[in-house]
Amino acid sequence: MLKHLxxxxxxxxxxxxxxxxxxxxxxxxxxxxxxFGLNSYSNYAKPMGIDYEHVWAINYNNTLETKxxxxxxxxxxxxxxNIKAMPQVLDASITSANxxxxxxxxxxxxxxxxxxxxxxxNFWVDENYxxxxxxxxxxxxxxxxxxxxxxxxxxxxxxxxxxxxFGNADAIGKIFGNYxxxxxxxxxxxxxxxxxxxxxxxxxxxxxxLYDTSAYHWLSKILVKVSPDADAAFESRLYKFMANSLKNxxxxxxxxxxxxxxxxxxxxxxxxxxxxxxxxLIINVALGIFGxxxxxxxxxxxxxxxxxxxxxxxxxVSYQLVNEAMILATLSLIIxxxxxxxxxxxxxxxxPSSVYVIAMLLSxxxxxxxxxxxxxxxxxxAAAIYPAVALHEE
Amino acid sequence: xxxNYFKIAIAVxxxxxxxxxxxxxxxSFTLTLLLVMTxxxxxxxxxxxxxxxxxxxxxxxxIELRGKESMNASALTYYYINHYIAKMKMPVKVAIxxxxxxxxxxxxxxxxxxxxxxxxxxxWEVLDFDFIEGKxxxxxxxxxxxxxxxxxEDMKKEYFGDDKSSAVGKYIEADxxxxxxxxxxxxxxxxxxxxxxxxxxxxxxxxxxLEADKGYMGNYGAIVLAKNMDDxxxxxxxxxxxxxxLPIPGKEWDHVYSHADSYIEGYVRTGSETSSGMVYALTAIxxxxxxxxxxxxxxxxxxxxxxxxxxxxEIGVRKAFxxxxxxxxxxxxxxxxxxxxxxxxxxxxxxxxVMYFINDAQFIANLNLSLNxxxxxxxxxxxxxxxxxxxxxxxxxMSKLNIVTALKAQ
Numbered sequence: 001m002l003k004h005l006x007x008x009x010x011x012x013x014x015x016x017x018x019x020x021x022x023x024x025x026x027x028x029x030x031x032x033x034x035x036f037g038l039n040s041y042s043n044y045a046k047p048m049g050i051d052y053e054h055v056w057a058i059n060y061n062n063t064l065e066t067k068x069x070x071x072x073x074x075x076x077x078x079x080x081x082n083i084k085a086m087p088q089v090l091d092a093s094i095t096s097a098n099x100x101x102x103x104x105x106x107x108x109x110x111x112x113x114x115x116x117x118x119x120x121x122n123f124w125v126d127e128n129y130x131x132x133x134x135x136x137x138x139x140x141x142x143x144x145x146x147x148x149x150x151x152x153x154x155x156x157x158x159x160x161x162x163x164x165x166f167g168n169a170d171a172i173g174k175i176f177g178n179y180x181x182x183x184x185x186x187x188x189x190x191x192x193x194x195x196x197x198x199x200x201x202x203x204x205x206x207x208x209x210l211y212d213t214s215a216y217h218w219l220s221k222i223l224v225k226v227s228p229d230a231d232a233a234f235e236s237r238l239y240k241f242m243a244n245s246l247k248n249x250x251x252x253x254x255x256x257x258x259x260x261x262x263x264x265x266x267x268x269x270x271x272x273x274x275x276x277x278x279x280x281l282i283i284n285v286a287l288g289i290f291g292x293x294x295x296x297x298x299x300x301x302x303x304x305x306x307x308x309x310x311x312x313x314x315x316x317v318s319y320q321l322v323n324e325a326m327i328l329a330t331l332s333l334i335i336x337x338x339x340x341x342x343x344x345x346x347x348x349x350x351x352p353s354s355v356y357v358i359a360m361l362l363s364x365x366x367x368x369x370x371x372x373x374x375x376x377x378x379x380x381x382a383a384a385i386y387p388a389v390a391l392h393e394e
Numbered sequence: 395x396x397x398n399y400f401k402i403a404i405a406v407x408x409x410x411x412x413x414x415x416x417x418x419x420x421x422s423f424t425l426t427l428l429l430v431m432t433x434x435x436x437x438x439x440x441x442x443x444x445x446x447x448x449x450x451x452x453x454x455x456x457i458e459l460r461g462k463e464s465m466n467a468s469a470l471t472y473y474y475i476n477h478y479i480a481k482m483k484m485p486v487k488v489a490i491x492x493x494x495x496x497x498x499x500x501x502x503x504x505x506x507x508x509x510x511x512x513x514x515x516x517x518w519e520v521l522d523f524d525f526i527e528g529k530x531x532x533x534x535x536x537x538x539x540x541x542x543x544x545x546x547e548d549m550k551k552e553y554f555g556d557d558k559s560s561a562v563g564k565y566i567e568a569d570x571x572x573x574x575x576x577x578x579x580x581x582x583x584x585x586x587x588x589x590x591x592x593x594x595x596x597x598x599x600x601x602x603x604l605e606a607d608k609g610y611m612g613n614y615g616a617i618v619l620a621k622n623m624d625d626x627x628x629x630x631x632x633x634x635x636x637x638x639x640l641p642i643p644g645k646e647w648d649h650v651y652s653h654a655d656s657y658i659e660g661y662v663r664t665g666s667e668t669s670s671g672m673v674y675a676l677t678a679i680x681x682x683x684x685x686x687x688x689x690x691x692x693x694x695x696x697x698x699x700x701x702x703x704x705x706x707x708e709i710g711v712r713k714a715f716x717x718x719x720x721x722x723x724x725x726x727x728x729x730x731x732x733x734x735x736x737x738x739x740x741x742x743x744x745x746x747x748v749m750y751f752i753n754d755a756q757f758i759a760n761l762n763l764s765l766n767x768x769x770x771x772x773x774x775x776x777x778x779x780x781x782x783x784x785x786x787x788x789x790x791x792m793s794k795l796n797i798v799t800a801l802k803a804q
Contacts, residue, residue: 015699022692029689063602236500243570248601250569252497252507280423281689287416288693294412295700 005324009331016328019292023332026285027367031340033278034359034366039351040200040267049194049203050100051134052256054230057099058222058238063248072216079245080128083222086238088230093132093223096124096211100133100196101259110185110207111177112165120161121196121206124215129208130191132225140172140189143210150212156189161205198260200267223256286374293325293378304382305390314383321382325375326368333364396728403729406701407736413697414733420690421737422744425776427686429745430752432772433763435679438585439658440768444523445589450623451520452630452654454479455588455615456663459642460649469493470652471612472597472604478636484629485618489513489520492600492613494591497569499553506552508568511591512600518544520619521589528562528577531596535576539598543573546581548759549592568593569601583761588615588660609643610650618654630654687780694784698730702792709792710800719793726792730785731778738777742770 009016066072076094083092097104098121109118127143129135138159147154162171174187193203211219226234235253242251297304304317340360344353407414442448457474458467470479472490480488492512499506515537518530526547535542543566545553550561565572573595582590597604620629633654640650655663662671702709709722742765749763 018692018696018699022689022696025689025692061602232500232503232505235498235505236503239498239500240570250495250497250601252495277427277686280427281686284416284420284423284690284693287419288696291413291416292696292700295704299703 002327005320005327009324009327015292019289019328020332020335022285022288023329023367023371024336026282026370027333027336027363028339029278029281030363030366031336031359033274034362035343035351035356036271036274038359038362039202039355040271042352042355043195043202044199046193046195046203048199049135049192052100052260054226054228055133055256056224056226056235056238057102057254057256057259058224058242059220059252059254060222060242060246060249061220062217063246067217069213069216073213076216076219080222082241082245083224083238086234086241088227088234089238090225090227091128091132092225093126093128094216094219095126095129095221095223096215096218097220098123098196099221099223099256100194101198101256101263108207109179111179111181117164117205119205121204123206123208124211124219125208126210129223132223133194134225135194136192138190138192139170140187142189142191147210148212152210153183153185154188154210155185156191156208157187158191158203158206158208159193160203161207162190164205198263198267200264282370286370289325289371290374290378293321293375294381297321297378297382300382301385301390304385305387308385309387309391317385318379318383321379322372322375325371329367329371333367337364399725399728400732402725403732406705406729407733410701410704413701416697417694417733418737418740420693421734421777421780422740424687424690424780425738425741425773426744426748428683428776429741429765429769429773430748430763431679431683433745433749433765433769436766436768437583437761437763439661441586443580444521444582445617445657446522447520447619448657450620450626451657452618452620452626452633453588453615453657453660454618454633454652454654455660457610457650457652459610459644459647460651461647464646466611466647468611468613470614470616471607471609472614473608474610474612475614475616476605478640479616479618479633482618482629482632482636484620484625484632486621487516487520487619489517489617489619490597490614491517491589491594491617492597493615494587495613499567499569501553501567508549509590509592510568511594512597513594514597517594517617520617523579526578526580527560528575530577531594536596536598539596541571541573541599542576542596543568544577544579544594545575546579546592548581550575550578566593568595571599573599581760583758585758585761610640626656687776687783691780691784694780695787698784698788699791702726702788706795706800709795710797713795713797714801723789723793726789727782727785730789731781734777734781734784738773742773 062072064072064075066075080092080094083089096106098106106122106124107119108122109116110120111117125143127145127147130137130142140156142156143154157165157171165171165176166174171187171190175184176187177184191208194206195201195203196206197204224238239251239253242253243249307317307320308314337360340356340363343349343351344356347353445451454475455469456467457470458465475488475490479485482488490513494509494511496507496509499508513531515531515533523530523544528544531542531544545561545566549566553566554561554564561575561578564575566575567573573593579594584590618629618633620626633652637650637652640652642648642650653659653663659672662675712722713719746765749765753762
């Protein structure tokens with residue numbers, strides 16, 4: 001039976017090849033949309049790693065005249081102390097500009113066992129950072145006041161980097177080299193992953209370094225954890241306080257939750273546009289397949305009438321036509337899968353291969369359903385052909 | 395002859411309404427998609443509000459230092475602009491403005507985010523903002539570092555409420571300082587990021603000392619205006635010569651790059667010197683367009699072939715009476731073009747509707763898409779391309795049809 005159907009498809013290969021290419025292309029489109037969507041969803045399902053509600057970020061720039069590191073340190077530590085003393089503030093932390101959900105990124109590379117690992121997000125933080133963001137410590141410890149000693153080569157890394165370097169082994173106390181392998185740095189703690197690029201992006205490798213006093217020249221963000229009842233009136237007080245403390249600086253207060261919404265758009269908008277375009281293309285293709293199959297049946301009335309006349313049931317006729325369409329779909333899917341498999345094999349776009357595999361399976365099911373739906377009605381029509389009428393036309 | 399083809403085409407279209415629907419659906423939706431995309435790009439790139447003198451302006455907004463292992467790119471310092479760009483001979487005016495920064499202000503316990511930009515006096519002469527009220531910041535006001543500001547229409551609405559009274563003379567507080575409003579201008583969409591801002595302040599009121607940073611990397615950009623269009627290439631050359639002679643600021647660097655760009659070059663500059671942003675943008679757009687068009691075209695080819703086979707008897711008869719393959723193919727392509735243009739017209743109507751909804755929803759504030767002559771030209775070209783692409787192969791198949799089999803099929 002199957003062999004026979006293949007033969008019939010082969011006999012009309014010119015016409016069928018176009019259909020195959022069309023189904024193949026729709027498969028690729030669906031595969032792209034599903035991969036993108038699934039990847040975004042699987043990232044969305046992962047925990048954020050921090051509590052971003054009721055965390056504000058104050059942007060400032062250091063405009064103090066003094067170049068003396070000690071007086072800068074005194075000033076900024078006093079500033080943080082004063083902010084923390086405000087009734088609605090729970091904690092505050094001065095950090096480098098790459099706070100979560102900001103467009104600012106800093107990255108560096110490290111050397112471990114002769115291997116260069118690059119593109120590690122580099123955060124400059126102080127001892128209040130985890131409490132301000134409610135960042136969980138997985139192993140070891142965070143920095144404390146005693147670590148503010150010049151020349152300390154210690155670091156806290158996140159779980160992604162830990163797994164990249166050590167797998168399941170313990171990371172505490174291990175040592176790696178900095179980007180040019182001149183300094184040896186000891187790991188003192190491992191923290192939870194933060195999705196600092198928003199809900200839909202996978203957490204990346206990161207390390208958190210304690211800044212020394214000279215960094216106050218260029219640090220430009222204060223993260224402030226406030227109590228839930230902090231309102232615009234309080235924000236305006238905090239703003240005035242900052243503006244008066246740093247007279248020559250431009251001050252802005254942002255809410256991390258708003259920044260997250262804005263950042264998520266970078267993923268969501270392309271996904272929505274892609275889905276709309278794909279939906280339109282698929283409707284187009286579905287209509288096309290439907291039309292071509294329908295026409296084919298009208299052209300093959302004689303053949304169908306003959307089959308009915310020699311005793312084939314209506315069901316078996318429509319079964320044959322649906323099967324033919326499914327075989328066409330299978331042929332395209334075999335070619336399509338060949339291309340799709342290259343994505344996880346060659347590790348294109350750096351997505352996890354599970355995403356590609358699931359996306360591929362879903363796309364295959366989707367295409368089968370699409371072809372089935374498009375061929376059911378023409379098949380049913382074929383079943384309704386009366387042999388007497390059809391043969392009479394010949 | 396053409397009239398005849400037209401009649402036949404309409405008759406064929408009406409015969410199989412379902413196929414006609416599929417074809418028209420495919421064409422019109424593809425065209426709508428492409429038209430909205432073109433309108434968007436056209437708006438972002440070709441809309442010349444407020445820089446109406448774009449054809450004799452060059453934009454200098456970036457400087458890049460490159461070493462063996464490191465690179466650093468950023469906007470320029472005021473010092474750099476003042477010492478190198480302002481001393482150029484060709485420009486008649488040099489507009490200087492900072493990148494936009496944001497700050498907050500709190501009005502009646504309501505928070506307003508304000509984007510601000512520092513501008514020099516020439517800025518208001520190089521650019522032609524539409525003033526709804528008041529007038530630009532004058533040279534004297536800039537020199538005296540007066541706390542005056544030009545605000546956008548949207549900011550006026552947000553800060554002072556919806557009342558019709560003039561905002562000129564009122565005070566707006568930003569960054570804990572009160573500025574007196576001297577003018578209100580028509581708002582810009584954020585996509586024209588080089589000039590976008592909510593409030594424009596005199597450069598002399600900037601909180602940091604302008605000439606304090608004597609390096610290259612800062613937060614300012616310049617627009618240089620030539621006397622006439624012929625001077626633009628010379629101006630470009632003059633700037634390139636200046637950059638070639640720039641002292642390199644440190645041992646870690648070996649090259650310094652900066653360009654005086656036309657608006658579009660500047661808009662798509664990726665920050666990488668080795669590859670042009672223009673190439674990236676063009677490839678991305680054409681790949682997208684091709685991809686969007688490929689499936690509907692294939693679909694159309696499929697449907698067209700089916701249709702031709704349906705008409706095999708007609709073709710057989712015409713061939714038997716002496717019509718050449720060429721005539722038949724020509725007829726079919728014309729028929730297909732007629733179909734495409736019909737779909738195109740529906741597409742244009744659809745895209746007007748879609749654009750209306752996009753504008754209405756204000757996805758990007760102040761970005762109003764519209765159907766203009768350029769966009770329509772693109773639509774026309776797309777239609778021809780579409781019609782030919784989907785018509786040629788079926789026509790070729792048709793002209794190959796054997797007379798005997800075609801006639802026998804009946």
